[in-house]
Amino acid sequence: MRIPTFTDALQARRVLHDRLTPTPMWSYPGLDAVLGANVHVKHENVQPVGAFKVRGGITLLSSMSEEHRRRGVVSYSTGNHAQSVAYAARIFGVPCCIVMPERANPEKVRAVRALGSDVVLEGATVDECSSVAVRVAGERGMRLVQPDEPELIAGVSTCYMEIFERVPDLDAVVVPVGSGTGAAAACLMAAAMAPRCRVIAVQSEASPAGHESFRQGKCVSHSNRTVAEGLATGRGFVLPQEIVRGKLSDFLLVSDAAIRSAQRLMMTHAHTMAEGAGAAAVAAVLARPDLFADRKIAVVCSGGNASAAEMAEVLVAPSPAESAKKRAVAVEGGLSAEMRVEHA
Structure with a gap:
């Protein structure tokens, strides 16, 4: 890239x-x-x-070809990148699917769905979600959006x-x-x-x-x-x-x-x-x-x-x-223990 x-x-x-x-x-x-x-x-x-990621989402979708917009986009995220892509997809009228971890922040899941995007909850981590997103992109013919384009x-x-x-x-x-x-x-x-x-x-x-x-x-x-x-x-x-x-x-x-x-x-x-x-x-x-x-x-x-x-x-x-204060107490306690060892 x-x-x-x-x-x-x-x-x-x-x-x-x-x-x-x-x-x-x-x-x-x-x-x-x-x-x-x-x-x-x-x-x-x-x-x-x-x-902040909404800045990137809008910029990316604004640069996409009409063909890619018609096909739609799929991406993966714990939440903020998801909302960014979903928000931009709503602005440009682009079908959107976001793959999020199974235990994703429910508030962020609701926010993505409220923006009109489909949400797939699959995978324990965002890295597992990336593989799911690749599969979904292939199945649906969507353009895969990586989080570092x-x-x-x-x-x-x-x-x-x-x-x-x-x-x-x-x-x-x-x-x-x-x-x-x-x-x-x-x-x-x-x-x-x-x-x-x-x-x-x-x-x-x-x-x-x-x-x-x-x-x-x-x-x-x-x-x-x-x-x-x-x-x-x-x-x-x-x-x-x-x-x-x-x-x-x-x-x-x-x-x-x-x-x-x-x-x-x-x-x-x-x-x-x-x-x-x-x-x-x-x-x-x-x-x-x-x-x-x-x-x-x-x-x-x-x-x-x-x-x-x-x-x-x-x-x-x-x-x-x-x-x-807790760190100071811990350090003081540690020093006291060392002194006791030295004088034992």
């Missing part, structure tokens, strides 16, 4: 101009105080499907165009990674618009396929156990990995517990309901103050499609202060 260009992103912006308005990017003094940095939150959670990345790039136009002197932008389209788009736009800005990716340590693919220099599969649906991919994706290689400044891993704490912080200090993936960037800033202290940074709240069960977990998650 070809690597999208800055010109592709400009063309995508023209496509999206009459269909999506630029999303807000705000700072919150209370959030800055906790994170120890000047933080600009890009609110992709307010998109019409509650996530060039047009999708070009559409997502418009998010980072807006970020760098709004705050051109950023020190860093922190991007959550599932398939990696967001990180790829950020790298492309930073190179063209803000070459001094560091692009830092973040993924759950419970589903580190993207991270491990980046570190090893090739796409690999890995365990996939994260509770953050938008980060739940069990393999690296070729095109995003090709784009970010040599361009990312760093690729961090955070725990699911840290993501839940970050979701709570977003709720209490930024008036924002963020799903797990949408809070991952804040979790990274919390986890690595050495990288971000006193810096001007952007964090991408990539989505806000949290289920009721997820939000219930967020409400009981420890605050950053509580988490820090």
Whole structure:
């Protein structure tokens, strides 16, 4: 697959101009105080499907031939990419089928069906769903949409165009990674618009396929156990990995517990309901103050499609202060144990 260009992103912006308005990017003094940095939150959670991926879905379907539109499209997703493709299919009047995991977020399943798309619930993980989608595409004669196509990345790039136009002197932008389209788009736009800005990716340590693919220099599969649906991919994706290689400044891993704490912080200090993936960037800033202290940074709240069960977990998650206190107690306890061994 070809690597999208800055010109592709400009063309995508023209496509999206009459269909999506630029999303807000705000700072919150209370959030800055906790994170120890000047933080600009890009609110992709307010998109019409509650996530950034809608930019890519519309861009892709706008570029499709009339033949492919008549045949329809099929794709696979845990939810946000699903809603993106379904939303775009509704706009262009294209038949659409989405394959989702058997235990997919019921709110996201309902949302996809409400957009008029057929939903096939088959497979335990999104990676198993990919095989089902290939089968369904063959059976129905539909065009298979992969989650990392060039047009999708070009559409997502418009998010980072807006970020760098709004705050051109950023020190860093922190991007959550599932398939990696967001990180790829950020790298492309930073190179063209803000070459001094560091692009830092973040993924759950419970589903580190993207991270491990980046570190090893090739796409690999890995365990996939994260509770953050938008980060739940069990393999690296070729095109995003090709784009970010040599361009990312760093690729961090955070725990699911840290993501839940970050979701709570977003709720209490930024008036924002963020799903797990949408809070991952804040979790990274919390986890690595050495990288971000006193810096001007952007964090991408990539989505806000949290289920009721997820939000219930967020409400009981420890605050950053509580988490820090627990870590301090654990360290103190460990040191005490070591001292007892030394003096025994």
